[in-house]
Amino acid sequence: MSCYQSTRNQTINITETEAILQGISKEGGLFVPKELPKMDFELNALLDFNYQTLAYRVIRLFFDNLKEEDLKGCIAHAYDEKFDTPMIAPVKTTQTAHFLELFHGPTLAFKDMALSILPYLMTTSKRYEQEDKEIIILTATSGDTGKAALEGFADVPGTKIIVFFPEEGVSDVQKRQMTTQKGENTLVVGIKGNFDDAQTGVKQIFADQAFEAELAAQGFVFSSANSINIGRLVPQVVYYFYAYGRLAQEGSLQVGEPMNVVVPTGNFGNILAAYYAKCMGLPIGKFICASNKNNVLTDFFEKGIYDRRRDFFVTNSPSMDILISSNLERFLYYMCEGDTTLVTEFMEDLRTKGYYKVTEKMQEKMQLFEAGFADDETTLAMIKKVYEEENYLMDTHTAVAYAVYDSYKTRTKDLTPTVIASTASPYKFTGSVMCALDKKYETQNDFVLLKEMEKLLNNQMPEGIRGIETLPIRHQCVCEVTRMKETIADFLK
Ligand SMILES: *Cc1c(COP(=O)(O)O)cnc(C)c1O
16 A cells, blocks of 8 residues: 655655545645655566556556556546647657757646546545545646646546736736736635745645634635646656657657756646656656756755855746755655655755755765756856757757757767657747747747747647637736735635
8 A cells, every 4th residue: 555754754654535535634744655666567568658648657557546446537538639730749869969848738737647547646645535524626837837737627527726926927828818817716816925934835835723723614725736746746757668668669768768958847746757767767867957057056065065045047948947846845755765854954944044965875875966057148148059959949948958968968978868848838938939039039028929930840839739829818816925824715715
């Protein structure tokens, strides 16, 4: 039976369905599987599994309390025609890289990979746990999680979803995608602050026991759709196995050989999922953690010190504009071999002093990870270069990863087959992407540029954003960081 414990308290032991429902542990820790499962199929099988079959084979190892038909049902509902290709996560190979395209879902960012299944896992967990309160999904977003979660939870019976995003910190397309969201159970709120403010605010609300009791009396219980929820993380493990199968299939690697991964990183969820895949037995060589100018993780991997006392930058890869990377807590837990006391100290230091330093032993273990960052100019230059030389158009986040990979390759001469997690469609960041190609687009707004991009690529923009500029705006609420709680209470009245 699957068993989950908190990164800050090993005596808290619960099932996966409880962990998915709760989202975050009471004392602020994150749930992790007590033991990471091992893959129970041959690497060769990856050549044959389709995405859904593979998803079942991987997810069941983490969530084995779920009955076979229930989990298969969740998967079938999640990975269906919502995705614009039956491959779900295709790999595109160019002259210089393999791009694992994770943006073929309804909201054009990799968050769909997990958030299309989370609502089904959540309602299934609710049934197993006989939880009859209405679930309130509370989400902080740097732009992409919000829309993907809204899309997943809109009009799902027994749930409501509330999304907080930085009013000034997302792209025009991202903002419009969220503020036009339909669904009677949805609320979208812009906050006067950055993503870290939103995320910290949400975590504080999760920890507020008086508020929790008040809402429980009204028949509500909170949960999270952020990657602090283990139900978000586990479905992301699947596509690293899938990518390996595709590379083997096209002859880019021999089964058994290692594969490197490069991940544009913010909250450390995506790259942690790759680490889980390796622990399960997938031959991953290096993990290359790519950041933008908010390069707190680059410093962390170089020096073993996580220091959030620095300026926050709004960049052209806004989904990675983060200084407090939540899932790093899970990573620390593995690096110190499950020492929950130590993890608690690190998190306490981060909160009170603004930094922590890992032990030497941990730092040694962290050598598996490489890290680098790219500023806005480099990111734009990479978009232009790869488009002109390889006829492949990257979004800004993928371009950050590409830039970091490029300099890693030059530095190390490492020729291991490498997959770049391509986390968003260029259509989602049209302004930055088009201007990278030609400065003449600078005077035009994102919505005009959507049409220009269509012309340039000679294809149709994805279904998910077609006509978005004329959809009615349904959410106009903006609030101060200090008033998040009141905003929630008002909505639930
Ligand atoms: C969320 C996001 C990221 C960062 O992923 P994490 O799991 O938070 O590290 C990168 N790129 C895009 C486009 C995203 O939406």
